[in-house]
Amino acid sequence: MPSGNQQERIAELRQRKHKLMLGGGQDRIDRQHASGKLTARERVALIMDPNSFQELSVFAEHRCTFFGMAGKEAPSDGVVTGVGTVDGRYVHLASQDFTVFGGSAGEVHCLKIVDAMHGSLRTGTPFIFINDSGGARIQEGIDSLSGYAKVFYANVELSGVVPQISLICGPCAGGAAYSPALTDFIIQTRQAQMFITGPQVIKQVTGEVVTAEELGGAEAQMHYSGVVHFVADNDEHAIGICKRLLSFLPSNNLEDPPLLPGEYSLEPEPALDEVIPDDPKQPYDVRDVITRLVDYGDFMEVQETFAENIVIGFGRIAGRTVGVIANQPKVFAGVLDINSSDKAARFIRFCNAFNISLLTLIDTPGFLPGVSQEYGGIIRHGAKVLFAYAAATVPKVSVILRKAYGGAYVAMCGRDLGADRVFAWPTAEVAVMGAEGAAEIVFKREIEQAEDKEAARKQFTEQYRNTFSTPYVAGAHRIVDDVIEPNQTRIYVAHALESLQTKRELRPAKKHGLIPL
Numbered sequence: 001m002p003s004g005n006q007q008e009r010i011a012e013l014r015q016r017k018h019k020l021m022l023g024g025g026q027d028r029i030d031r032q033h034a035s036g037k038l039t040a041r042e043r044v045a046l047i048m049d050p051n052s053f054q055e056l057s058v059f060a061e062h063r064c065t066f067f068g069m070a071g072k073e074a075p076s077d078g079v080v081t082g083v084g085t086v087d088g089r090y091v092h093l094a095s096q097d098f099t100v101f102g103g104s105a106g107e108v109h110c111l112k113i114v115d116a117m118h119g120s121l122r123t124g125t126p127f128i129f130i131n132d133s134g135g136a137r138i139q140e141g142i143d144s145l146s147g148y149a150k151v152f153y154a155n156v157e158l159s160g161v162v163p164q165i166s167l168i169c170g171p172c173a174g175g176a177a178y179s180p181a182l183t184d185f186i187i188q189t190r191q192a193q194m195f196i197t198g199p200q201v202i203k204q205v206t207g208e209v210v211t212a213e214e215l216g217g218a219e220a221q222m223h224y225s226g227v228v229h230f231v232a233d234n235d236e237h238a239i240g241i242c243k244r245l246l247s248f249l250p251s252n253n254l255e256d257p258p259l260l261p262g263e264y265s266l267e268p269e270p271a272l273d274e275v276i277p278d279d280p281k282q283p284y285d286v287r288d289v290i291t292r293l294v295d296y297g298d299f300m301e302v303q304e305t306f307a308e309n310i311v312i313g314f315g316r317i318a319g320r321t322v323g324v325i326a327n328q329p330k331v332f333a334g335v336l337d338i339n340s341s342d343k344a345a346r347f348i349r350f351c352n353a354f355n356i357s358l359l360t361l362i363d364t365p366g367f368l369p370g371v372s373q374e375y376g377g378i379i380r381h382g383a384k385v386l387f388a389y390a391a392a393t394v395p396k397v398s399v400i401l402r403k404a405y406g407g408a409y410v411a412m413c414g415r416d417l418g419a420d421r422v423f424a425w426p427t428a429e430v431a432v433m434g435a436e437g438a439a440e441i442v443f444k445r446e447i448e449q450a451e452d453k454e455a456a457r458k459q460f461t462e463q464y465r466n467t468f469s470t471p472y473v474a475g476a477h478r479i480v481d482d483v484i485e486p487n488q489t490r491i492y493v494a495h496a497l498e499s500l501q502t503k504r505e506l507r508p509a510k511k512h513g514l515i516p517l
Helices: 006-021 026-034 040-047 107-123 142-158 174-181 199-206 212-216 218-223 235-248 270-274 287-293 338-353 371-376 378-391 406-411 435-442 444-449 453-467 471-476 486-499
Strands: 054-056 079-086 089-096 127-131 164-168 171-173 185-189 193-195 230-232 300-302 310-317 320-327 357-364 396-405 421-424 429-431
Touching: 040 079, 040 089, 040 127, 040 235, 054 107, 079 107, 089 107, 107 127, 107 142, 127 174, 142 174, 164 174, 164 235, 171 174, 174 193, 185 218, 185 235, 193 212, 199 212, 212 218, 218 230, 230 235, 235 300, 235 310, 270 287, 270 486, 287 310, 287 320, 287 357, 287 486, 310 338, 310 486, 320 338, 320 486, 338 357, 338 378, 357 406, 357 486, 371 378, 378 406, 396 406, 396 486, 421 471, 421 486, 429 471, 435 444, 435 453, 444 453
Parallel strands: 089 127, 127 164, 164 185, 171 193, 185 230, 320 357, 357 396, 396 421, 396 429
Antiparallel strands: 054 079, 079 089, 300 310, 310 320
């Protein structure tokens, strides 16, 4: 039993905790700040509501005795874990401490993270993982790898049950990158890098020369790979993004997203009548439609600079969270390709897992043709969108803005793929293919025999467009519920979503479907 009276023991406790709060010491804290980063506990303090965070396993220590580790102190074993509130809602959290052994992950370090994840699972609360680590703790050998495997397993356990958000605020290399990849959203700061193999290994193996920033910087992992969902200027910005993202999400899969109380305007929006250009070949920015549909124009776009021919993100309509999926006509005319298919499918499945209604805005001429697309597997990638929409049981509302051609129209959640409501603007063109291409096939003989082939081509193209490339044929065949004035869209969508909140859809019992990979 420790010697000394109660006050002496309390004083000792305070001294021990003060030392723990300093992590690797003031010198390393200063170096952390000099590199433009906050410390692990500073990040926790910034993300959590004041005085709400309860740290767990504060006095945890490693058990390694190899390679000079015996007797070496590692305050809290290099990771801060616990539970607290963000905007009044509980979350569990792990924040790696780079000032302690470079935030390296050993056995106890990983077990602390897993305990926090299981806390999320038991209580139905989101899990936030702030990554800032040099990777596996080499001195602990296989125990470090075992710890990582436990984290990955827990990521999968939590998947679809509670939202998981990763913040990449420092190095995240090797196997460590797979935990963020298993989570729902990744926010990476411009001070961080994330990759499986670093520049030195790549140079040794392939001879390629690349910097760490070019290989695993935030812009690279957003624009080229699509691994990252949000890019942050610094730690403070990343935490702001995380908090805003959480505001759209439920705490778990058994809850609905937060309903923001308030009086929401459901008045006509005249500006929507002017969005679509008169020339069907002229592009426009679909964000101009989205921001006029969601409450207060507040749209949180996801993967903004990856596969820009499709736009995804969160907004609210009459206080309810919606997941928006929209073709982007100003990028590749809004075609679907390999990357945009993957981007849309993953987002749709996330929304379905967490009871978030889907709003799809359609303006696409089809799938992108080309040898590279076919060799790259556009068939299986495009099938992911079909699978995701068809499997989704949440309310699904689709609005056809302009072009809705062929298989891409079907893939963008048409009536027969399970849309609960389909509305069309007067500018909608619902057809197997564009009028120009269709006329060349349907009226091939007439065009070839005409004296003025170009005039005949224009005549038959217009004839086909007037016959089939309108929303009224689709309306007559009940593929479209109603043709609406663009300025009325927010009103129609809001009423549709409200009426679908009690939607119930039974599916055949099975372990899980087999999404094309």
